[in-house]
Amino acid sequence: MVLAAGGCASAGKTSGPAEPASPAKAPPRTAASSAADTPQSAGPDADFQSSYRDFQALARKRVEAMQTQLQTRNQPGEGVAPPRPIPEPQAGYQQFRAYGTERAIDVAEAFFKGRYNRSRARLPENVEKWRSQPDIGNPGPDLANFPNSAFTLPAGRAYVEFVPFTYYGTSQSSPAQYNTEFLLRYGLTDDIELRLFGNGVAWQGGSNSAWGFSPIAFDTKINIWLEKPDYFLPALGIEAYIQTQWLGSAPFDSGTQPSISFNFDQSLPFDIDLEYNLGATRTQQMPGQNEWEFVFQWALQRDLFDKDFAAFIHGYYNATTLPRLPSSQAPVTDDLTQDAVGAGLIWTVNSRFAMWAQSSAGTTRNSPSLISSLGLALAF
Secondary structure (H helix, E strand, O other): OHHHHHHHHHHHHHHOOOOOOOOOOOOOOOOOOOHHHOOOOOOHHHHHHHHHHHHHHHHHHHHHHHHHHHHHHOOOOOOOOOOOOOOOHHHHHHHHHHHHHHHHHHHHHHHOOOOHHHHHOOOOOOHHHHHHOOOOOOOOOOOOOOOOOOOOOOOOOEEEEEEEEEEEOOOOOOOOEEEEEEEEEEEOOOOEEEEEEEOOEEEEOOOOOEEEEOOEEEEEEEEEEOOEHHHOEOEEEEEEEEEOOOOOOHHHOOOOEEEEEEEEEEEEOOOEEEEEEEEEEEEEEEOOEEEEEEEEEEEEEEEOOOOOEEEEEEEEEOOOOOOOOOOOOOOOOOOOOOEEEEEEEEEEEEOOEEEEEEEEEEOOOOOOOEEEEEEEEEEO
């Protein structure tokens, strides 16, 4: 039975299809084996990977050949400049962005030209230059027009402003008057300015004409903040004075009078500078009667031919920022409101010296019929 079973098994193997012999076990691969020796599995993916590797190898060889050719062609001493690198797209974008930023700065400076330079001078990167060099144009003379600026002198700097000719015409409530106004300014700090003002030697016309000396006024100005053009916010300063009776002759003594004002400076389009003051002043409306009144002064200024020559128009309501107007001499029962409007020129000769002239006309019967002045200022 055993032999029969063996014979049947042998016969079964012989009658079936022949099986391939088992392959010999391959020896283990080492780390030093190259990728080229790795057997590839059959199929389309294997053919694609093999072709892609061949393409990469060919591309590398071509790039190396081109680099070698360029290096050989542009060897030093042959007088041929090396090829300029091709800028990347990001580099081109950065150049375009830098140009756009530069143009935007130019447009902004043109828009905020003028008194914004007075704010720019006080920025941290410019403040040392502003302190070290006298500049009659920054912040500029205050007696040139009716309002006063919001800006102060640098610490340790001084201005002397002198108006040897100031004429006020007659009005219903006051005679003609001639003054020699002066203003002494000193920067106690960068933001606090001490000031001394007076109408100087004065002449008063009318039936009781007289010569004499006007009393002095102690004044101070504080810069609160600089102009912020991004928010169209003007520069702000606060000014306060007290007019005394010191050194004053009787015809020009109008008593002790205080005043306070908020001074604003703002840059407008077309290189125009706007300066305006709002405040309250106590004045002598008639002998022995003092009254508080709202006061407003304004000026618009623009350079004409260059930055050293400018024209302005200005005006005031009720009173000027400083006590420059003649006091009322005649008792009247109607409103004593004063208004005036006029124009003038400022010439900045150099960084230390400036001159100006202005002429204005009163618009009410209690305003001086004519207000004309010629002055100069020195910076130290």
